[in-house]
Amino acid sequence: MAQYKLIHCTINxxxxxxxxxxxxSLTDLLRNDFHLTSVKKGCEVGECGACNVLIxxxxxxxxxxxxxxxxxxxxxxxxxxxxxxxxxxxxxxxFMEETAIQCGFCTPGFIMTAxxxxxxxxxxxxxxxxxxLSGHLCRCTGYExxxxxxxxxxxxxxxxxxx
Amino acid sequence: MSIVGKSEIRVDAFDKATGRTKYYEDRMxxxxxxxxxxxSEIAHGFVKSVDTSEAEKIKGVVKVLTCFDAPEIDxxxxxxxxxxxxxxxxxxxxxxxxxxxxxxxxxxxxxxxxDEVSAVQGVRAIKVEYExxxxxxxxxxxxxxGAPQLHEGYPNNILKHTSVRxxxxxxxxxxxxxxxxxGWYDTPTVQHCHIENHGCFAYEENGRITVVSxxxxxxxxxxxxxxxxxxxxxxxxxIKPYIGGGFGNKQDALYEPLCAWCSTQVGxxxxxxxxxxxxxxxxxxxxxxxxxxxxxxxxxxxxxAARKVDLYSxxxxxxxxxxxxxxxxxxxxxQLYPCDNMECDAYTVYTNIPAAGAMRGYGMPQASFANDSNxxxxxxxxxxxxVEYRNRYIMPLGFEDGFSKNVNYYDSHRECLEKGKExxxxxxxxxxxxxxxxxxxxxxxxxxxxxNTAVWPIALETSSNRMLLNLDGTVTMQCGETEIGQGADTAxxxxxxxxxxxxxxxDVRVVSCQDTDTTPTGLGAYASRQTYVAGFSIRQTAExxxxxxxxxxxxxxRQSVGNMDVRDGNVVRKNDVKVLISxxxxxxxxxxxxxxxxxxxxxxxxxxxxxxxxxxCTFAExxxxxxxxxxxxxxxxxxxxxxxxxxxxxxEAQVHGxxxxxxxxxxxxxxxFDQKTGRPLNNNLLDYKLSTVMDHPDLEAAFVENPEPTxxxxxxxxxxxxxxxxxxxxxxxxxxxxxxxxxxLPMNPHNLFAAFTEAGLIHDSWQEG
Numbered sequence: 001m002a003q004y005k006l007i008h009c010t011i012n013x014x015x016x017x018x019x020x021x022x023x024x025s026l027t028d029l030l031r032n033d034f035h036l037t038s039v040k041k042g043c044e045v046g047e048c049g050a051c052n053v054l055i056x057x058x059x060x061x062x063x064x065x066x067x068x069x070x071x072x073x074x075x076x077x078x079x080x081x082x083x084x085x086x087x088x089x090x091x092x093x094x095f096m097e098e099t100a101i102q103c104g105f106c107t108p109g110f111i112m113t114a115x116x117x118x119x120x121x122x123x124x125x126x127x128x129x130x131x132x133l134s135g136h137l138c139r140c141t142g143y144e145x146x147x148x149x150x151x152x153x154x155x156x157x158x159x160x161x162x163x
Numbered sequence: 164m165s166i167v168g169k170s171e172i173r174v175d176a177f178d179k180a181t182g183r184t185k186y187y188e189d190r191m192x193x194x195x196x197x198x199x200x201x202x203s204e205i206a207h208g209f210v211k212s213v214d215t216s217e218a219e220k221i222k223g224v225v226k227v228l229t230c231f232d233a234p235e236i237d238x239x240x241x242x243x244x245x246x247x248x249x250x251x252x253x254x255x256x257x258x259x260x261x262x263x264x265x266x267x268x269x270x271x272x273x274x275x276x277x278d279e280v281s282a283v284q285g286v287r288a289i290k291v292e293y294e295x296x297x298x299x300x301x302x303x304x305x306x307x308x309g310a311p312q313l314h315e316g317y318p319n320n321i322l323k324h325t326s327v328r329x330x331x332x333x334x335x336x337x338x339x340x341x342x343x344x345x346g347w348y349d350t351p352t353v354q355h356c357h358i359e360n361h362g363c364f365a366y367e368e369n370g371r372i373t374v375v376s377x378x379x380x381x382x383x384x385x386x387x388x389x390x391x392x393x394x395x396x397x398x399x400x401x402i403k404p405y406i407g408g409g410f411g412n413k414q415d416a417l418y419e420p421l422c423a424w425c426s427t428q429v430g431x432x433x434x435x436x437x438x439x440x441x442x443x444x445x446x447x448x449x450x451x452x453x454x455x456x457x458x459x460x461x462x463x464x465x466x467x468a469a470r471k472v473d474l475y476s477x478x479x480x481x482x483x484x485x486x487x488x489x490x491x492x493x494x495x496x497x498q499l500y501p502c503d504n505m506e507c508d509a510y511t512v513y514t515n516i517p518a519a520g521a522m523r524g525y526g527m528p529q530a531s532f533a534n535d536s537n538x539x540x541x542x543x544x545x546x547x548x549x550v551e552y553r554n555r556y557i558m559p560l561g562f563e564d565g566f567s568k569n570v571n572y573y574d575s576h577r578e579c580l581e582k583g584k585e586x587x588x589x590x591x592x593x594x595x596x597x598x599x600x601x602x603x604x605x606x607x608x609x610x611x612x613x614x615n616t617a618v619w620p621i622a623l624e625t626s627s628n629r630m631l632l633n634l635d636g637t638v639t640m641q642c643g644e645t646e647i648g649q650g651a652d653t654a655x656x657x658x659x660x661x662x663x664x665x666x667x668x669x670d671v672r673v674v675s676c677q678d679t680d681t682t683p684t685g686l687g688a689y690a691s692r693q694t695y696v697a698g699f700s701i702r703q704t705a706e707x708x709x710x711x712x713x714x715x716x717x718x719x720x721r722q723s724v725g726n727m728d729v730r731d732g733n734v735v736r737k738n739d740v741k742v743l744i745s746x747x748x749x750x751x752x753x754x755x756x757x758x759x760x761x762x763x764x765x766x767x768x769x770x771x772x773x774x775x776x777x778x779x780c781t782f783a784e785x786x787x788x789x790x791x792x793x794x795x796x797x798x799x800x801x802x803x804x805x806x807x808x809x810x811x812x813x814x815e816a817q818v819h820g821x822x823x824x825x826x827x828x829x830x831x832x833x834x835x836f837d838q839k840t841g842r843p844l845n846n847n848l849l850d851y852k853l854s855t856v857m858d859h860p861d862l863e864a865a866f867v868e869n870p871e872p873t874x875x876x877x878x879x880x881x882x883x884x885x886x887x888x889x890x891x892x893x894x895x896x897x898x899x900x901x902x903x904x905x906x907x908l909p910m911n912p913h914n915l916f917a918a919f920t921e922a923g924l925i926h927d928s929w930q931e932g
Contacts, residue, residue, distance in 0.1 A: 023280070036182075037182070037183075037185070037188075037189040038181075038182020038183070040186075040358070040359070040407070041188070041360075042358045042359065042360065042407075042440065042848075043440040043847070043848050044439065044440070045440070045847070045849075047440070047847065047848035047849050048358055048440075048848055050358055077182070078181065078182035079181070079182055081181070082181045088177070088180065088181060092180040092181060093180075095176075095180050096172050096173070096176040096177065096180050097172065099170075099172075099173070099812045099813060099815070099816040101173065101175075101176050101179045101180060102408075102648040102649065102650065102816060102820065103357070103358070103359070103405075103406065103407045103408040103647065103648025104175065104178075104179030104184050104405065104407070104648065105186065105357075105358040105359045105407030105408060105648075106358045106407075107179050107180065107182070108182040111180070130856045130857050131857060133856050134855045134856050134857045136855075136856075137356075137358060137848060137853055137855065138358065139355070139356050139357055139358055139408050139410065139820070139823075139824070139853070140408055140648050140649075140816075140820045141816060141819055141820050141823075142819035142820045142821075142822055142823030142824075142859065142862050143819075143823065143855075143856035143859060144816075144819040144859075144861060144862045145816055145819065146856070147856060
């Protein structure tokens, strides 16, 4: 019954080729076939944002994105932010320093949306950042420190003074 | 000596920031079978038959098990310490699968399959024939004569009724000149909504069962799995990896017993149960909806002559934590605003909704809403400023509770109220907002809360700890208190480093993953106890370790044990702090000494026989759009006296999370049920209305740091308290803005419309027709 399709895509900078079950989600593909376990499952219907990844630079809930649609796309997960020597990016460092992490389950999704925001190189207001981050649910932090981490990293990258 | 009290970065921050932290699903053995559950589609009734024939035909289905296959063993699920006194043991009313289904979502059968799709298809193919019975969803209706009965031996569905009697209520209300301030206060069913759903997997190894679970309480789950399967507890090993939040839902044995049993039914092969979000809302645990009736009799000066409080707690279909939640809620009333003449009665009542269990605050968000709403009305009744009223009548300095023996050592309530007032600018704002008229009105309000840190003397408080001196002079530490996201491991590392005399908290390697085969027994994350109780065993075990270090160092350095100390990871001579030997050199020498080898380790258990109050308040500022029935929180401040802060940044973060939960509790969250069928209506994150980052103002957390005298590190409860007083503070701010005293949570447009219409603030032309 299951149908399979061969897809070619780039995952975290590496070109891959994979037979995928056409019913499988991108979450399944990334977790099960590539062991990219930073991609978390909190609802599997696009409500919580824990499975968020970047597809051609744009944030998507991978749980409601079919693996088959990944053909020809550039996909980035949180794992891509860690360098070969284990060095981490400024946004990860900011999440650590701003105490923006508690249970850690929503963290990968939040950071990848933060990457999307930061890559626009725009200076957003705090209220605009709230809107941009509102696709993610977190029950631990009250979002306060997550917002601080994203705002501070944005300002540092743009050379804007951080209070 | 300053490792404790510093805002250090979490010990698990790097792994979590890089996504490499392993949760239960990330540790799944290859080839694990999928178990998926057939849930009841009626709210109450008997399963007459289960037709599994179609399900068994589906390719990939390995086995179908029904309620007629499950062992007839009743077991308790609550994450409480086991009591050796049968009279105090948790109610055992659960089975792995049920022929008598008691809520829409109860567990009837399970399909075990090679892949998830086959398992889900198998569940859909199962046909269940029911004998439907009448059901009851409302807590007071369930107490009526003739109401549908859920469990044998509990007339009128009353699981338990307890009372508080103080003075003479009947005589006291006859005092001339008293004002009666009476109200009903209703709180909703809500869910924990940790972002990681509960899940687990189980397999057999060497004749024993191993369960890896997303749980807060591995040692307790170990016991419950043994009880549920009718096997010796020692046959079970429970492993707890990192978990994606718990908030009390995972302070219960959830699907671990069923998962373990499934594995035994397929020859010990690994079996996984992964709750969907929809199942998590309904078939795990929820927060008790408690309805309160409060009658306060106050004198013209506002003082309380007598008070009557009735509490009706909706337990849902199974006992879980049962009466302990509403009992704690009731217990707060004679303490927070003491009164000489009180009559309190608390009832925990079975109904046909999902089972209620522990949730952050354990009855206190409910009690705080009812109590501080009524207190606000008392202040209004005598024309007194609400903060002034609280300052006058809230628990006095030196108050001692007769039962817990907790003492209010500092004037915490008044200090917190004072600080909150200043931070939010109460005096100016209350004057300014009083001028508001028209459709948009601003208001400001506050609420206080009462809390206990640990569970002593209601239940056992025990903490065990193991410390191993490593060859590099660091220390590996194991304890049963669990990291569930709150930052416990980091606090423990800081406390242990301080107690031993290490240079940094990074020199303590906290083994985060509890394994009941190797981790010394501790009972896990619940109440707000872990930092408090672990402090005792950490200090005691560190002392043992230090003494062993000194004993070995004496052989190497010829210095007297009594003249040694450990500072910054070195054994030093007291007074002049001359380094005698580093811990690293000592450990290497001791380990590899051909004549006298020793791995320097220490282990001990501490039974904690005291508890500690933890108090604070919330101030909230709101803007109410009356025609839109919409409330916007503009500012919110929580102030806590949780004693000394072990890690101020983590403490602040903990408060933010609790405040967020309280805002959701106040304004938007509730689990709804179809009154005609008992079916849950909004058991998903889209319709449930969890707060997003757009639903909050910036959250402000502040502290009054009075060192707790009974605590090793001067610290006390902070995990749950931040979730307690937010909703009533918002409620009182709405009262201040509109003059409408609300009596029901959540204060969403739906409920505000009814209240504003009744108060004549809005006129619905359709209704007036």
